[in-house]
Amino acid sequence: MPAATLSPAKLSAVYPPLTELQAHNALPGFNLTASEYALIDAGMQQALGRAPNMNELAMFSVLWSEHCCYKHSKHLLKTLPTEGERILQGPGENAGVVSLGKDSTGETLGLAFKIESHNHPTAIEPHQGAATGVGGILRDIFTMNARPIASLNALRFGSLQPNETTTEAQAARNRYLLRHAVEGIAHYGNCVGVPTIGGEISLDARYNGNPLVNAMAIGLVYGDTLMQSGMPADAAGIGNPVIYVGSDTGKDGMGGAAFASKELDESSADDRPAVQVGDPFLEKLLIEACLEAFATGYVVSAQDMGAAGLTCSGAEMSAKNNLGMTIDLDKVPAREPGMLPHEYLLSESQERMLFVVARGHEADVMAIFEKWDLAASVVGTVVAEPVLTFTHQGEVVAQVPPRLLTDDAPLYEEALSPPEPETLRARREKNWDDAAWPDIQPNEVGHWLKTLLGHPNMANPSPIYQQYDRHVRNNTRLSSETNTSGVIRIRDKQGKPTGKAIAATVDGRSWDVLLNPHAGAAGTVAEAARNLVCVGAEPLAVTNNLNFGDPEKPDNYYHMAMAVKGMGQACVAFNTPVTGGNVSLYNEHGGAPILPSPVIGMVGLLEDDAQTCGASFTQPGDVIALLGGFNPGLGASQYQLARCGTVFGEPPAVDLAMEKALQALMLTGHHGAWWHSATDVSLGGLAVTVAEGCMPTSLTSAKHPVLGASIDVAVLDTNDRRLDTLLFGETHGAIVVSFSPEKHAAVEAACQAAGVGCTVLGTVTESPTLTLSKGDTSLVSADMTELFNVWSTAFGHALERTH
């Protein structure tokens, strides 16, 4: 692009191009390297014939951060499967969209969904940090013209109790962070009226100081009305007005995206101004106003202002079709007078949107914003030249080719399959020491069962979930605090239930990934799919959140690269493409990385919303059976963590073909209305899974167990396993179901035909007692009320610990 065709207004003398020395001195503060600056300078010289000025360099610093441009992960993400017959929108827009088929009126139902992290803000200011994570992901959904219908969250926090690696002060801080993050999520979600239907919580000392908050949102879009962020490049597109709507721009969240791409340390609290403050009421108004505005047909494109605010939205909207925009910062509603250009450009004030509207229809759209009491202003124009120009007080204060900010960001492509670092291999190959940790005796089983049921990673998380409105919108069939997935009914455009439902889950298996990222991440996808088929949903698609430490350290990069590889293989096997997601790197505290934590959000479809079941047993006399394969091991298990204080060895292996067969069989059973309950063997192994099956669901009025189970595990002990491995070892590919004895023959026949194992373990009993035996040896005969009390009070106690 020859420089001569540009710049109708002159570059402000206040913000001249940087000299080499000025640029050199500015780089550390902008978190940019010298070689990155060389690329910026070359691009600017080529397009504009000059070096960048300070405002422009600030814009690059955020858009070239990992959070915005995935410079260390894009080459890995590119290997993931993204296509499939149901995919209406793959990666590259604000959210992925998958088809749910048509409703009875012939209208296509599209499900928009995405997950995003707000880890670093939560570490500094948990309430606002977590709340604005929810707000941000909801905006990604309704920006697509999808009404948000559900949200989920994956929370990973440090230990709530002091232990070998957690001081009393750290534990207290972790409790504070978790309590307030939950409060923030609850307040935001409840106020905007989007039900929180599921999630998961894991605790480990390796999240001390750097908790993870991954928020997922789901929305519904009807017919061919998806809104795009890109603008048409034809004559009709040029000259369209750019409209700003929502909250005023303030100095909050300055450089948040760059801040999220830094490690946390003791000085991080100084970054508190980089944490934004959320206003869920304003977000609710925005949802209603945006959906109403989209319905007019006059909105050409829309983008929310999230990370890197106005800079990012303007650049991304323009870059799609290589157009430009001229934006007058004086027209941007400001929270205070006297704000400087870079403050407008980089502000991450929440609840703001940028619209491009068809020329001549500004008034129609503005009237809707006025009805909803929202501040809106025409701030600029779309131009044919691919240049993003910002003026302030009549002068150009920044001018950049949009694609230089987005598409031309640097990429650091390391190996797709790096070698395993020696320390990691040693940990993975470490054997269980039978002398140090001998097998447990039958009379110790009860103790270990209570220990695991009472650990917050397995205990009932109701003290958290009862703070979330799980019912609003009146579609929730199951919520996942005590079930494997959340299930919500789908309504048609007229608000009438279609008979279909969707299920959603978020899952992570960080301990598995730590030991073997390839198997661990593939297993995470398998677990998410199992969680969906347990409630009767066919798995459709995935959104992923890659949470890792500094990728420039070999261990962390190895974890990330191999996890993406394993995830991709499993997604191909299950035909669940990845439609987008989020990468959060530099999750470290005091130089130590978090547990490597790829989180999978998966959505599934139930053609008949009645064909679902929960995780708890429902009928005395029902057969309890284990479907699939049972190959328990202690590596990465919660039992190992509790007994040895750490994890080592191989995590459970995953057999993708067998998982696929098991998924199909589960759906066959749902279609035949066989299952009265279904839940997969997960954390804590078989014993914990069966005990949880006897728990009353937290939302029934009964606050005490009314059923029990009688189980004999001898039939599973085919390899003369240790007793602890048999009962508490963790495995993939195993689902515990209960069904009426009349269905037994049909279940057996279907399993045989599908080549899926079916092992009868026992029966559901009328007395609330859990009886576990191995042949003639009695292992546990526990009053379920006692186990229920342990399981249901542990989380509350852990959170409230005050001494």
Place this chain on the structure above:
Amino acid sequence: MRNGTTIGIVRFPGSNCEQDCFEPLRHDFPEQGYAVQARYLWHRSGSVDGVDAILIPGGFSFGDYLRSGALAQLSPVIRAIREFADQGRPVLGICNGFQILTESGLLPGALTQNRQKQFLCQTVAMRVENITTPFTQQYTQGKTIHLPIAHADGCYVADDETLDQLEANQQVVFRTLMDVNGSDNDIAGICNKAGNVLGMMPHPERALTPSALTSAHGRTLFESLLTWLATNNNAPLPTLAC
């Protein structure tokens, strides 16, 4: 007889349960044979003409800034609702709607923060204490029902004199079996002296079909109201203020 009944559902900025009330009245109940339709009433509207009952739904009107319901009661629609209620016509406030009714003085007392200082979403057992209102005629007196709650400010408080009056006049319509949020006398819903204005914290609209999460005990409330309206609409109606 008039052509069915119309329920007006009030919409404030920040309401978020209006659709949950609207959709069943538009689909489920007509399919069951009730001649009913629903329409929204925007908060800026000074008139509620043409509706036979008013429902103020849950949510966070005006973000619940200042106090829950405190800003909503300043909206023009509230004056019209007050006149409507004065004529003895049915007004139902659910959750935030209950908070708006107490803030606007249509019901006595106040709703304050839950004693736990936390939002609470759970299904709660409660007793139906008064079956003479238009909303509860089809319940059985004293019967235990289960309805979901979802609120941060559901702790009902009133001075002793008011509480005594509420009890003496049978104005307590729903009472939880256990202390849920610290409410005085375990109150979950009250009506005015005439019985035509009901405010309740639980969400009957979320309990229309039985599921793993909830009962269908809310259905009876809507059936009571629709039956009452069908009967009442045969009688000459008072003139509405325009």
